[in-house]
């Protein structure tokens with residue numbers, strides 16, 4: 001069973017690393033908001049990062065937002081830098097779980113995972129970078145298992161709604177669910193919305209390096225997952241979706257990689273029937289197609305060269321038509337934004353043999369919630385951590401590097417998310 005107790009030498013249930021980052025500040029607020037959900041209603045936590053001054057400012061700001069007189073007396077500050085391994089080790093020795101908000105993970109993530117594994121801290125991140133996530137599985141799974149440590153990646157908007165959404169759809173289906181397609185729509189209010197530069201940087205470097213992912217995958221030496229029922233048809237790279245009534249493209253984030261890894265784990269460890277998955281995102285009307293094509297062509301061209309990447313990174317707003325910005329969204333923009341994942345599943349009723357003929361039943365589910373990057377992501381990350389602390393016996397028996405679905409399939413994470421505004425329902 002996972003170690004989840006604090007002690008005199010390991011005093012904090014949670015340490016938020018990168019607490020002074022754009023996302024980190026909202027994770028701090030979410031932890032402060034939900035501290036009463038910690039073990040026995042008492043959560044001990046600290047913030048960590050490379051600047052004490054910035055961290056103290058974040059605590060002051062969070063206290064203001066939550067109308068608390070202050071947080072500094074109950075929350076400690078730890079100074080740690082990715083470039084200083086001793087500082088990471090000292091941080092990890094004090095934490096039951098490190099909530100790692102320092103990205104891009106391809107540059108900063110591995111030393112933190114290594115320090116967690118070596119020093120017995122569980123690790124939760126919000127990476128949406130398949131190359132980092134799969135690389136950590138390849139390099140640290142067996143060491144994490146030996147140490148009884150859980151390294152659980154992609155616990156933000158990437159990819160908890162998709163990964164847990166597929167499991168929810170499977171669990172609600174009466175029979176054998178054989179395939180699911182998800183359609184994401186994001187809505188912003190009258191003032192619009194955007195995504196902070198941190199995610200843009202992760203995307204630029206991720207696309208630049210995308211061919212390395214294929215060679216990384218070959219190293220796993222995986223057999224192809226068996227297909228149960230009819231093979232799911234891949235849609236085109238741009239189509240009008242009757243499901244969400246708008247033009248739609250394949251979803252470019254980590255969801256397909258994460259869902260596939262979860263399905264593989266469930267097939268191999270629990271002899272589950274695999275669910276095929278296709279992920280799509282709505283982009284809107286004809287005007288959006290023109291913008292996307294123009295931005296996409298510039299992006300694909302520039303991302304190949306180092307001068308192009310520098311240009312992209314210097315001017316996120318210009319090259320993304322305002323989707324990404326150095327300032328990030330305002331609180332007002334965040335309050336008016338929301339997301340919706342519509343899942344369309346098909347499969348075979350209990351009386352029907354999945355090896356015979358076409359699927360004979362359908363199911364439709366929804367996962368919907370608040371603004372993706374800085375409201376839903378902190379909720380998902382913090383609820384994932386609280387699930388480890390409160391339900392250690394429902395986690396996989398061995399430590400290791402896990403996807404959210406693999407780690408939390410048998411926990412009440414979905415109920416917890418429902419209570420915090422990320423809602424799962426059958427329609």
Ligand SMILES: NC(=O)c1ccc[n+]([C@@H]2O[C@H](COP(=O)([O-])OP(=O)(O)OC[C@H]3O[C@@H](n4cnc5c(N)ncnc54)[C@H](OP(=O)(O)O)[C@@H]3O)[C@@H](O)[C@H]2O)c1
Pocket residue numbers: 018019020021022023024049050051054080081082083101102103104105108126127128154155156157158159196197198199200202372373374377
């Ligand atoms: N899954 C999702 O849906 C989702 C949502 C939001 C964000 N994210 C991911 O989260 C990551 C952070 O994004 P962001 O927008 O918050 O970026 P950000 O504002 O640039 O924050 C980066 C953080 O990393 C810290 N940092 C950088 N170098 C460091 C070092 N050497 N040692 C210690 N800390 C260091 C920074 O510290 P300082 O404050 O001292 O500069 C800052 O706290 C990105 O990878 C992004 O893609 C994912």
